[in-house]
Amino acid sequence: MKMLTILCCVAIIPTVLCAPYTYTTKYIDVPIDHFNFANNATFKLRYLVNDTYYVKDGPIFFYTGNEGQIETFAQNTGFINDIAPKFNALIVFAEHRYYGESLPFGNQSYTNLKNLGYLSSSQALADFVYLITELKQQYKSQELSSVPVIAFGGSYGGMLSAWIRIKYPAMVEGAIASSAPIWQFTDLTPCKLFYRIVTNVYETFGTEKCADTIKKSWALLRAQGKSDAGKAWLTEEFKLCSPLKTDANISALADWISGIYVNLAMVNYPYPTGFLAQLPAYPVREVCDNINSINITSDRDHLKAISMGLSVYTNFTKSKKCNSLGGTSANLGEKGWGFQSCTEMVMPMCSTDDDMFENLKWDFKQYQEDCTKSYFGVKPLNPYLPIMEYGGKDLEAASNIVFSNGLMDPWSSGGVLSNVSSKIFSVILPDGAHHYDLRSANPDDTDTVKDVRNFHVKAIKSWLKNFYKAHTLANVNDFSKF
């Protein structure tokens, strides 16, 4: 057990109010394989606990960790800390297996398929159930027959928070699922929607001209990439660490650029943040300002404009010497997510003439083939797996979930955008980016995000009220505030 202090914001952005969140790092032994009685091996799942605001018989606010080290999410989900005091809540951030320190086979976790095969949402949920069971045991009291737990999550973590309520409703009273694209699966949403929304963000926060410049850049990039001189120029212009040598390198550059546009749209928050990279307020606006600032008189000018735009993401802190085309964020476990995408998390996407990206069809066979090359020959066998497991659009039997989505978040393409029933709510942030509502309160917050956060608080109150009504054994505590 070691102490770890996480800051809600980073030191380089002094204008934002900084509150240090103090967490205790803990570990729990959980089965590597929850579904095979021939295998009793366990591993240590990491979780962070903050009991600063906890008062006996208060709820547990449980963050269902994403595809990355858990600190990143503890750092960027200040909303939980903001509201914990009024609920007397214990805060727990649980790390997802195969990310951060929670490696079932240590540094051998990614070395072969045998070790990697247990990376799945089902196994991860079962880990969380083990941890919640342990926490309930630890925090139960004479006065309450159980301990209420509220699940929180953003993005994939939001999917997990919704899914843990759907699959294990006795474990959590309700879930706040922010920007959770639980419908970004085969046949549930048009494949072109995702990139269309990214384009909206550039048209809205930037300009139509900016999006147009981007759309036209792909052909120019490919043209430059055809010659050795062009490759050398692109290597220089985009400050790449390794020189571009092949056509595949050019495609990798195009993918990397696309990925950055997407990331920028996701984190287009109204104030500076350091979630996926160190970025200014409304970074998409800055990108487009940069792009539009160039007086384009040649193809290379056009690509220079693009590179100027991207520098907002790649070199905001001016400290980076060169760009590597590997991952677009050091905070996410892209290798693990790649494997998940090549097994169960098949999320069909395509780009068309209607968006600012290079045209790309959704081709499941091709997708399978690409996967085969990446993860020891594994490929997705059944793209409907998550629908079979979690119910797809049929949420009629589910309850106590708030789905929140920013319409300026690309992932809202797979989000639940209207109320499903009187027990499954959808709240919308028309201008919101990716799980914006889960961030801590900020002087530059929009009114909408404040409303959405109030909605969350009300929902949690009503779930807890029901819980305390049903589970309070003695009237020694005053739960009437719920």
Place this chain on the structure above:
Amino acid sequence: MKMLTILCCVAIIPTVLCAPYTYTTKYIDVPIDHFNFANNATFKLRYLVNDTYYVKDGPIFFYTGNEGQIETFAQNTGFINDIAPKFNALIVFAEHRYYGESLPFGNQSYTNLKNLGYLSSSQALADFVYLITELKQQYKSQELSSVPVIAFGGSYGGMLSAWIRIKYPAMVEGAIASSAPIWQFTDLTPCKLFYRIVTNVYETFGTEKCADTIKKSWALLRAQGKSDAGKAWLTEEFKLCSPLKTDANISALADWISGIYVNLAMVNYPYPTGFLAQLPAYPVREVCDNINSINITSDRDHLKAISMGLSVYTNFTKSKKCNSLGGTSANLGEKGWGFQSCTEMVMPMCSTDDDMFENLKWDFKQYQEDCTKSYFGVKPLNPYLPIMEYGGKDLEAASNIVFSNGLMDPWSSGGVLSNVSSKIFSVILPDGAHHYDLRSANPDDTDTVKDVRNFHVKAIKSWLKNFYKAHTLANVNDFSKF
């Protein structure tokens, strides 16, 4: 694919109306391990289909198979066939993995722990989800956006029918869970209740004297078992195939006798049946009549009375030459169930002075040790596993399940005996035995079982009504009857 004709009743009981149910035997490839992406191996799961009553856009009545060959359950669940015509339903009986022909590793399925480890309720439910998905695909139409499925099950199959609705509510609209002891787990029900209910059955359908004779017999059996002469006498009296030689043999005899008392209580139906053995109407009454018919003047007379009683179960057809102490019913896969009991299905039971059984404490450590000797060293590590997985007593978030229980069924000790919510119903048969309501209509049926079956029909109608209301795309069919 082969044709298989199953009779609802057996030829030796000519008084009961016999209707031949014709099933087609089919197989579907399902993953051996649904939760590990490093393992793509599949096996053939068997299922029986009866489309005699099926009309396009009708529902699928899906029986979630138990711990035994599926024919046994198709043979003893005539209720589904009785009501299928009025619903235009397709009938499907799905076999549970590791039973009957559905052996993941063929005749090697039980030879080592590695092969046996995938025998669990979670894996079995995932098999059923695969099959239901396939059936929905196969039977979908232009007029309906999906195909409604109702799950049925009795006993462990009833637990699975409830659990498939709880865990996969998008797969089935509702579940009829008959005699499903989903609360027969650690800390959910008193361990002594099960044997106390068995005793009730003997006191009610037999006499208090009968139960008393049984209670007193255990000490006499143990006393006889102490000497070689006594062992030889017992071997002869109980017509055992192998001579009793050790103290362990005497315990095995006692266990075997206990098991028969329990089985008799379970199948104490008002007419002759052949479910666990060929038995007369109200077999417990016959057992007690036999026991009470002996004028007991010695200890051996006392044990003779017991043996006379048991002969109702062991030799009703007069065809059996000797009794083997192995299993008490050829129709159930006792080896498989033993493994399940030694991994997740830990159901605490004990007997006390208040019942007719030999006193026995519930000792989880001893239970673990016994398991270790039986299945390649495996033992239950966490008796709360099914509660973590399926929610235990917290069914608040569940919906559309009818739990039916006979109060004269020992397994009602773990049953849901009162309504949980406006969506989870409990219906009671005060005199009913084990999943009596799932049997086909019989002239000797009690009024209560008719009421319970009507309740089931009403519940199914209301679930289907909601389904058709939500999923009917065109008004070409008349679903108004629901």
